[in-house]
Amino acid sequence: MKGNLNKELVIRLLKYRRILTQLKSLGFEKVFSNNLGDAIGVAPALVRKDFSLLVLGGNKRGGYRIDYLSEQLNKILGKTREQRIIIVGMGKIGSAVAQYKGFHQGDFEVAAGFDIAPENVLPTVGIPIYPTSEIQSFVEREHIEVAILSVPEDVSTECHKILKNAGIRGILNFTPIELKTTQNCIIHNINIGVEIENLFFQVVKNTLPQDVEASLASIIDEELVDVDSEDTP
Amino acid sequence: MKGNLNKELVIRLLKYRRILTQLKSLGFEKVFSNNLGDAIGVAPALVRKDFSLLVLGGNKRGGYRIDYLSEQLNKILGKTREQRIIIVGMGKIGSAVAQYKGFHQGDFEVAAGFDIAPENVLPTVGIPIYPTSEIQSFVEREHIEVAILSVPEDVSTECHKILKNAGIRGILNFTPIELKTTQNCIIHNINIGVEIENLFFQVVKNTLPQDVEASLASIIDEELVDVDSEDTP
DNA sequence: CATTTGTTGTGCTACTTTTCACAAAAACTA
DNA sequence: TAGTTTTTGTGAAAAGTAGCACAACAAATG
Ligand SMILES: NC(=O)c1ccc[n+]([C@@H]2O[C@H](COP(=O)([O-])OP(=O)(O)OC[C@H]3O[C@@H](n4cnc5c(N)ncnc54)[C@H](O)[C@@H]3O)[C@@H](O)[C@H]2O)c1
Ligand SMILES: NC(=O)c1ccc[n+]([C@@H]2O[C@H](COP(=O)([O-])OP(=O)(O)OC[C@H]3O[C@@H](n4cnc5c(N)ncnc54)[C@H](O)[C@@H]3O)[C@@H](O)[C@H]2O)c1
Numbered sequence: 001m002k003g004n005l006n007k008e009l010v011i012r013l014l015k016y017r018r019i020l021t022q023l024k025s026l027g028f029e030k031v032f033s034n035n036l037g038d039a040i041g042v043a044p045a046l047v048r049k050d051f052s053l054l055v056l057g058g059n060k061r062g063g064y065r066i067d068y069l070s071e072q073l074n075k076i077l078g079k080t081r082e083q084r085i086i087i088v089g090m091g092k093i094g095s096a097v098a099q100y101k102g103f104h105q106g107d108f109e110v111a112a113g114f115d116i117a118p119e120n121v122l123p124t125v126g127i128p129i130y131p132t133s134e135i136q137s138f139v140e141r142e143h144i145e146v147a148i149l150s151v152p153e154d155v156s157t158e159c160h161k162i163l164k165n166a167g168i169r170g171i172l173n174f175t176p177i178e179l180k181t182t183q184n185c186i187i188h189n190i191n192i193g194v195e196i197e198n199l200f201f202q203v204v205k206n207t208l209p210q211d212v213e214a215s216l217a218s219i220i221d222e223e224l225v226d227v228d229s230e231d232t233p
Numbered sequence: 234m235k236g237n238l239n240k241e242l243v244i245r246l247l248k249y250r251r252i253l254t255q256l257k258s259l260g261f262e263k264v265f266s267n268n269l270g271d272a273i274g275v276a277p278a279l280v281r282k283d284f285s286l287l288v289l290g291g292n293k294r295g296g297y298r299i300d301y302l303s304e305q306l307n308k309i310l311g312k313t314r315e316q317r318i319i320i321v322g323m324g325k326i327g328s329a330v331a332q333y334k335g336f337h338q339g340d341f342e343v344a345a346g347f348d349i350a351p352e353n354v355l356p357t358v359g360i361p362i363y364p365t366s367e368i369q370s371f372v373e374r375e376h377i378e379v380a381i382l383s384v385p386e387d388v389s390t391e392c393h394k395i396l397k398n399a400g401i402r403g404i405l406n407f408t409p410i411e412l413k414t415t416q417n418c419i420i421h422n423i424n425i426g427v428e429i430e431n432l433f434f435q436v437v438k439n440t441l442p443q444d445v446e447a448s449l450a451s452i453i454d455e456e457l458v459d460v461d462s463e464d465t466p
Numbered sequence: 467c468a469t470t471t472g473t474t475g476t477g478c479t480a481c482t483t484t485t486c487a488c489a490a491a492a493a494c495t496a
Numbered sequence: 497t498a499g500t501t502t503t504t505g506t507g508a509a510a511a512g513t514a515g516c517a518c519a520a521c522a523a524a525t526g
Contacts, residue, residue, distance in 0.1 A: 008483075010434055014427045018409065032503070041411045041422075044503095045485060052505055060491040060504045083433050092329035099325055102386070102409060102426055108433065145436055146429070153335070170436035172429055176251065176335060178274045186435050188428060189274075193335055194247050195421060196379070196405055200316050200341065201243055202419050203378055203403035241513075265473070278476095278515060285475055293474050293521045 012050060013073055015040040020070040032063040083108035086144050088159055089151030090115040090129055093174055097148055098125045111142055116155075132162070139166040146170040153177050245283055246306055248273040253303040265296040316341035319377050321392055322384030323348040323362055326407055330381055331358045344375055349388075365395070372399040379403040386410050 019039045023031055033051075034044040051058065056072050058064035087094045090113040098110050110127050118129045130138065138144065147168045151159050156175040163171055163185070170186045173179050176194070179187040252272045256264060266284075267277040284291065289305050291297035320327045323346040331343050343360050351362045363371065371377065380401045384392050389410040396404055396418070403419045406412050409427070412420040 005438075006482075007431075007435075011427060011431055014430050014434075015411070015424075018427075034503090039411065041413055043485065045487095045506095046483090048504060049484085049506080058504055059493090061493050061502050063503070077430070077434055078437055085429070092332055093326070096325035096329045097425065100425070107430065145440070146432055148429075169440055170432045172432050178248070178272065180274055186432065186439060188432050188435075190423070190425070190428060191248075192330065192333070192423070194244060194251075195423060196318070196381075197247050197310070197340065198240075198244055199379055199403045199405050199419065199421050201247075201310055202421075204311055205238075206419060207378070207402055239512075267473090276515065277473095278517095279513090281474060282476075282514085291474055292523090294472055294523050296473070 009050060009053075010077075012040060012042065012046075013054075013077055016047075016050075017070060017073045017077060020066050020073070024066050024070060029066055030059075030063040031066050031069070033058070035063075083146065084111040084142065084144060085109075085146045085148060086111055086135070086138070087113045087127075087148045087150065088115075088132070088135065088163065089149060090118070090121040090125065091150060091152075094148070094150035095121065095125045097150070098127050111144060112138060114138075116151075132159075135162055136166040139163075139168060144168065146172070148172045148174070149179075150174040242283060242286075243310075245273060245275065245279075246287075246310055249280075249283075250303060250306045250310060253299050253306070257299050257303060262299055263296040264299055264302070266291075268296075316379065317344040317375065317377060318342075318379045318381060319344055319368070319371070320346045320360075320381045320383065321348075321365070321368065321396065322382060323351070323354040323358065324383060324385075327381070327383035328354065328358050330383070331360050344377060345371060347371075349384075365392075368395055369399040372396075372401060377401065379405070381405045381407065382412075383407040 016036055019036060020031070032044075033047040036047045037044040048058075051064065051069070054072070054076065056064070056069060085108060087098055087110060090098065094113060094115075098113055113121065113125065113127050113129045114132050114135050115121055115129060116132050118131050121129045145168065147163050147170070149156065149159055149163070149171050153175045156173070156177040156179070160171065160173075160179050164182070168185060171179065171188070173187055173189045174192070176191055178189055178191075181187045249269055252269060253264070265277075266280040269280045270277040281291075284297065284302070287305070287309065289297070289302060318341060320331055320343060323331065327346060327348075331346055346354065346358065346360050346362045347365050347368050348354055348362060349365050351364050354362045378401065380396050380403070382389065382392055382396070382404050386408045389406070389408040389412070393404065393406075393412050397415070401418060404412065404421070406420055406422045407425070409424055411422055411424075414420045
């Protein structure tokens with residue numbers, strides 16, 4: 001077995017766990033690799049490979065025992081760690097996420113929100129809101145390790161610094177500024193704007209032509225002509 | 234040149250475009266591969282490869298001309314297509330996205346929102362809200378191709394069907410149910426819950442040990458012991 | 467004009483991740 | 497018991513993706 005827990009694998013494991021929890025609550029006892037594959041959108045062989053890699057065995061013919069799988073995944077993924085996070089920037093998405101109750105069986109909760117204008121945040125978000133100046137002390141006092149960043153993009157890097165100085169070890173960044181992971185602070189960027197634009201692109205690419213590849217080639221050939229006539233000497 | 238526009242490449246191109254627009258508005262005229270690489274978090278060599286693949290030439294020593302690059306990217310990516318999208322499920326995230334004004338230079342806009350309880354949606358979202366029953370006719374009348382899905386997870390697949398039947402070609406799915414791309418309808422899933430859980434995992438993995446690989450191995454070895462003593466015969 | 471400097475363009479290499487394909491094993495059947 | 501079915505486990509092949517290293521070349525310098 002290799003210490004081979006790459007990023008995609010971890011995401012699949014988290015998804016397996018979610019599905020297993022649901023299946024269990026529905027009274028199922030075993031599950032096959034193709035069920036799980038369907039549920040999270042990957043090939044059954046990959047499901048088997050994943051489990052094989054983690055030395056989680058199933059039964060030939062009988063599939064995998066849900067209880068066992070789910071318990072082992074919990075150990076590997078760090079089950080009921082009762083993690084708590086903070087949200088910096090309690091605007092539209094910040095507030096939405098603060099009220100999100102769909103996290104895996106209450107595995108973690110939002111401890112507080114921070115904003116430069118806390119008085120504008122509606123109390124309906126249901127968590128305490130503090131001014132930005134209190135981030136540092138709160139993080140230290142409450143031992144917070146992970147933050148969500150959802151401030152306007154022009155203060156993105158500034159807030160990033162504040163969070164790093166406060167000792168935050170991981171940031172889920174919703175601003176369109178691509179922040180970078182460092183030794184002490186892991187960044188995951190979610191860029192919803194890019195996601196939508198990407199979807200548009202995939203849709204037109206899918207819609208326009210019969211033979212996708214050919215059409216792309218032709219689009220790019222047009223470009224080539226333009227290039228020649230306009231810029232290249 | 235190959236018709237080699239893979240998914241990651243497209244996302245990088247979208248990010249380049251965003252950066253180029255910003256640089257232009259700041260008065261810059263040329264840019265180097267390492268600037269762009271820094272900005273979107275990839276190696277300079279990859280930036281050059283990308284442009285080389287698309288036959289977008291730079292000048293040895295002089296870098297790339299921003300105007301030219303940005304114009305060509307617009308052609309490739311489908312510039313001012315004035316796309317319009319709808320949002321199904323105008324709850325917390327649905328409403329947040331409806332009010333998001335950060336899309337690439339107004340490239341597209343949210344045409345309408347749909348909800349099973351339109352009367353509960355605050356008028357401050359600033360777009361027209363209609364009952365779910367009107368999705369089909371609206372999509373046909375207004376030639377909508379892309380939708381955002383942000384309904385509760387238990388009606389996720391039901392709404393997915395409605396959207397497909399209405400002729401929607403692409404869905405950005407925020408529900409934790411993994412929907413699947415079909416011939417006629419591309420799905421991109423964004424699972425914020427999993428993203429947060431993943432970040433937690435990466436943080437503890439990063440925080441706990443000095444030698445990450447070793448510790449992972451040991452975690453998994455523990456599991457192995459449990460396995461042997463509990464389940465495997 | 468010769469030399470130095472800085473940056474692109476890209477073949478090749480290396481790596482990561484997924485899929486294929488099929489033997490092996492367990493569970494059913496009769 | 498023998499035969500059939502079903503599903504796992506996995507080595508090997510394939511596909512996808514990024515990075516290196518360096519020649520080529522334009523611009524700047526003296
Ligand atoms: N709304 C969306 O759907 C959406 C989608 C994707 C990305 N984003 C990005 O998320 C970020 C926030 O978007 P939003 O729509 O929620 O904006 P918003 O304006 O509703 O919220 C921003 C919040 O940040 C607060 N803020 C401003 N400066 C601050 C500072 N220095 N420290 C702490 N808080 C500060 C503001 O008071 C406000 O409450 C933006 O970067 C945006 O690009 C938003
Ligand atoms: N809030 C978050 O931060 C967040 C984050 C990640 C994912 N999600 C997911 O996004 C989805 C929505 O989350 P939310 O927090 O906005 O929930 P929400 O309850 O605030 O919003 C759901 C909305 O969908 C509407 N709705 C219900 N049934 C419908 C139907 N059949 N057709 C159309 N509309 C219908 C409801 O009236 C409500 O307005 C959920 O699946 C949730 O898991 C939310």
